[in-house]
Amino acid sequence: MVRGAFWSKGVKNRMGGKVIEGGYTIHWPDGQLMTVFDAAMKYREEGTPLIILAGQTYGAGSSRDWAAKGPKLLGIKAVIAKSFERIHRSNLVEMGILPLQFMEGEDAEKLGINGDETFDIIGLSQGLKPRQTVELVVHKPDGRVIRTKLLVRLDTPMEVQYFLNGGILQYVLRQIIKKYRQGSSQS
Numbered sequence: 001m002v003r004g005a006f007w008s009k010g011v012k013n014r015m016g017g018k019v020i021e022g023g024y025t026i027h028w029p030d031g032q033l034m035t036v037f038d039a040a041m042k043y044r045e046e047g048t049p050l051i052i053l054a055g056q057t058y059g060a061g062s063s064r065d066w067a068a069k070g071p072k073l074l075g076i077k078a079v080i081a082k083s084f085e086r087i088h089r090s091n092l093v094e095m096g097i098l099p100l101q102f103m104e105g106e107d108a109e110k111l112g113i114n115g116d117e118t119f120d121i122i123g124l125s126q127g128l129k130p131r132q133t134v135e136l137v138v139h140k141p142d143g144r145v146i147r148t149k150l151l152v153r154l155d156t157p158m159e160v161q162y163f164l165n166g167g168i169l170q171y172v173l174r175q176i177i178k179k180y181r182q183g184s185s186q187s
Contacts, residue, residue: 005070015115059088096167
């Protein structure tokens with residue numbers, strides 16, 4: 001299932017200014033064309049955290065929770081999109097993937113982002129709050145830096161807790177352990 005993530009012909013990857021259809025991407029900095037799965041495993045070996053840059057209504061037409069499980073298992077840490085399909089955004093949060101949204105009128109194309117950059121997300125370590133803004137710092141290969149604001153699409157305090165715990169499963173397990181420990185210490 002993980003190998004099949006992003007394998008749809010409808011997926012259009014615009015890495016490096018090229019349009020690549022289906023489950024392929026370019027590994028940077030070497031520019032090698034490979035499957036999304038192989039690139040994700042190579043980035044994992046290199047210790048490179050991954051993000052997805054997406055367009056409008058990211059996740060529309062996705063099939064249930066595997067549309068978020070696949071990216072989670074590939075090592076995706078965040079998705080930055082123009083907007084999200086409602087249920088898919090919730091599934092991302094429940095898998096521990098941070099949904100971030102471009103501000104009105106901005107997107108990767110307008111900012112000149114084509115995928116060969118590196119990125120920093122500034123403002124997450126000061127404590128997360130629902131729908132706060134953070135800064136995306138884009139480092140272009142030629143040394144230029146682009147800065148823009150993003151909206152954190154953790155929409156409720158509970159979603160913040162799910163994300164901070166690495167997803168809903170980890171949150172629930174921690175709650176069970178906490179109750180067990182409280183109960184056993186009172187015995």
